[in-house]
Amino acid sequence: MTRREWARRALPLLSMQAGSAFAYDLLIRGGHVIDPSQNLSAVRDVAIAGGKIARVAENLSPAVARQTLDARGKIVTPGLVDVHVHVYDGVAPLGIPADPNCIAKGATTVVDAGSAGAHTFPGLRQYVVRMVETRVFALLNISVVGQSTLSTDNPFGELLDLRYANPKLAIRTIEQNRDVILGVKIRLTKNIAGENDLRALALAQEAAQAVNLPLMVHIGGTHSPVEAIVSRLRKGDLITHSFRGGDGGILDGRGRVIGEVRKAMENGVLLDVGHGAGSFSFATAEATFRQEIYPGTISSDVHQFNVDGPVFDLATTLSKFLLLGMSLEEVVRRATWNPAQAFPFPHQPGTLKVGAVGDVAVFEMREGKWVFTDSLGATRTGERRLTPVATVKAGRVYGNAVIPVVRV
Ligand SMILES: [Zn+2]
Structure with a gap:
């Protein structure tokens, strides 16, 4: 358009x-x-x-x-800031076009969360960042190939072979593209990293620390327990898919927020939502909220396999947090000012100062009876x-x- x-x-x-x-x-x-x-x-x-x-x-x-x-x-x-999207359309299999899904839906600033690694980043810069109206930034995947596989068609992820995790190359790519790359991304699910998760995490941290940028870690269904992952994170790092259901999330078997997660938050680690196709559960969010644990940033993880539902866009994700009981002000903060502070954006987004x-x-704000669906197919009705x-x-x-x- x-x-x-x-x-x-x-x-x-x-x-x-x-x-x-x-x-x-x-x-x-x-x-x-x-x-x-x-x-x-x-x-x-x-x-x-x-x-x-x-x-x-x-x-x-x-x-x-x-x-x-x-x-x-x-x-x-303020123009919304969505820190987890996938807009490497045509290259990362889950990529979608940025403009109809971001700027046209209120998100003026977005961060592509790891669609590209060092080998595929030049294309993201050339064919997406430079060409679209949405302000697109990136977290560089620690794997040189980025998110180039698809869990349904060819479920062999970017870190099954640890040789693809190359901090040296990541650091060089980031140094050359600091105007666009604002952090490092890693996905640690079993089909993506296998048993390499903690070693891959260490390599991602090596890169992030060398360039002094945040690391965003995708949790859920990992080989190593989530405690081992989150306890390694540092101030300013982000856990994404924080409110997922199933194993490897931030709740223990009895529905309590894991102690290491609380400790990480006290140390300045942010809980990001990253709704996605498999990573947001109303039940998890409700249990977490009862324990007074809230997201630091609300992001959509909008991509090919959730853009037609259940995610649709960031505004729909925000509406889900309204129905969970957060105020409009609290929700807007987590999609404007908080994400604007989470990364070193060069253009001062997220504020009307x-x-x-x-x-x-x-x-x-449309009033009515709206049915919202989470990533597990559970529904809630919001007003x-x-x-x-x-x-x-x-x-x-x-x-x-x-x-x-x-x-x-
Ligand atoms: Zn994602």
Whole structure:
């Protein structure tokens, strides 16, 4: 979809005036602005000039804005930051196109979590990062081949042969691409790493520590117990698929959060959601929340095998956390300010502070009875569904496609 086609979708909300001497390029008017970075949750106008946030205040005059986006009755947040997606479309078998699934759904900044390794990263940079409208960053897979296999068709993962884990090559690739690569990724499930998990983890840590970037570790169904994995992580590292069901998750056999997981969190390790096709369970999240353990970042892990459900997009994942009892402010924080702090993004995303990049997401909160499904096929009925209606990137407006969800 071209930028113009998206813009057309948002047209009913947009008005424009002729002339040249305007204080603002865009005024997003009258929405309920939620910006956890400045503890703001109130009706405000957001003005953008020169691609950056120029003012957030009440009753700014549309007369001084070239374009006005009518956001009355809508929710306005910083452009969402999704730290776990797969957008190496056409190369990683689970890749999907970035733009229709990210920027068109409110996520202006995304992190491709390990689709590419050192050998396949140049293509990600050349054919995705450079070509799409979504701001795409990457975590480099410690395996040089990245996520080049598929668990259904050829279930022999990227770390079964440990020789593919090459810290030296990873470090070199990261040093040469620090503007795009913000961390290291490793998947440790048995069919991916076999019995190599802890040795592969050590190699990934060697790379991450050498370049001083976070490591994101995919847990679940591992050869070694999760305790052995999480106790090795350092401040700033992320556990993804934290709320998965089944074995190898963060709960013990009696449903209690494992002590080593609590300890890792105390040491500054973040729990990331990474919903995915097999990695989010309502029951796990409910049990975890009862023990007052919450995600640090909410990400979608949207890819080929969940984009048509149960994930759909990040906004749907956020709606699931609303139905689990988190407030809208708490949920938005975990998809804006928290992920923005988790990685060294070069462009200051996740905030509407004056001077920050002019990335904004506009949502409708649709009330009703919405049935949401987790990765195990379990369902819960929620009353609110956060629905993307427009996205703004550096002051330019994109419309959004609305995804149907079963309604009862
Ligand atoms: Zn993933």
